[in-house]
Amino acid sequence: MITLYGSPRSSAGRCLWTLEETGTPYTHKDVDMRNKEHKSAEFLKINPNGKVPALTDGDVTLFESMAINFYLADAYKKELLGNSVADRGLVHQWSFWASSELQDPIIQVFIQKVFMPDDKRDNSVIEENLAKLPALLNVLNTSLEGKTYLVGNQFSLADINTSSVASICHAIGVDLKAYPNISAWLGALADRPAFQKYQEIRK
Ligand SMILES: N[C@@H](CCC(=O)N[C@@H](CS)C(=O)NCC(=O)O)C(=O)O
Missing domain, CATH: 3.40.30.10 (Glutaredoxin)
Known part of the structure; x- marks a missing residue:
């Protein structure tokens, strides 16, 4: 079990x-x-x-x-791993990218804004890391152009692993409306029954 x-x-x-x-x-x-x-x-x-x-x-x-x-x-x-060698490579690519590139600046801002008491908050850390996000989010937004899912027109771990990081933007006040493909992708993923069951567990 x-x-x-x-x-x-x-x-x-x-x-x-x-x-x-x-x-x-x-x-x-x-x-x-x-x-x-x-x-x-x-x-x-x-x-x-x-x-x-x-x-x-x-x-x-x-x-x-x-x-x-x-x-x-x-x-x-x-x-969920991807249906071809090429797709599996891309699923790994997006997962590594999300954990090694996108996650750190988002989490740095999250820690300062959500966990740090007002008197300990370092606004320079917030500014420095927020400044890294447009380039990263543009890569994701452009890659999603004309697509429902990140890899092979099929839902995969690339979507779970990457969206679970990108969606933290909502909690740090980064407006994803400026990235319409990311917004549409997150919206479609949120409609999945399995995602909704997970949201029930979050409550
Ligand atoms: N890279 C790890 C990160 C794990 C991690 O940092 N988890 C946090 C909660 S989101 C934690 O347990 N923090 C407790 C600590 O650092 O003492 C993963 O993705 O599993």
Whole structure:
């Protein structure tokens, strides 16, 4: 049986969405980060980084949300990996791009705006990282021109992994109306039944 650890409002959210897309039964265990459950000896056995998400599935134990998503797709819904060698390359490309290029500036702003108390907030970090976003969002917006999905005209992990990062823009006050293809893509993804089930878990 699969167990996914972590709040749906954390990086575990993209794994919960993927689990819903696969239709595979699973157990969800929230991890109480306010009470430092993610640093407990018990949880550190599952993820020695002391972070969520983590996944166990029989003998398999994994951390890193996008690696978990690749495992889930490979094990339970292969079409999410892309249907050709070229498409699988592109699914990896977008997932690595989202985690290594797009995510950091968005999270830097998120930390300052959402977690930092007013007296500790560093506006220079916010400005510096907001300034990086137009170039990145333009790459994504242009790549989505005339397309419903990022890769091969078919829903894949590229959409889950990339949109789960891009959508954090809403929480940091970046108006995605300036990027109409991204807005339309996020809207179409939000209509997916599996996404809506994941949203129910978030409530
Ligand atoms: N690259 C990791 C990031 C994991 C991560 O930073 N998770 C946050 C919650 S979104 C966390 O557990 N933070 C607790 C900490 O850093 O102590 C992934 O995608 O799984």
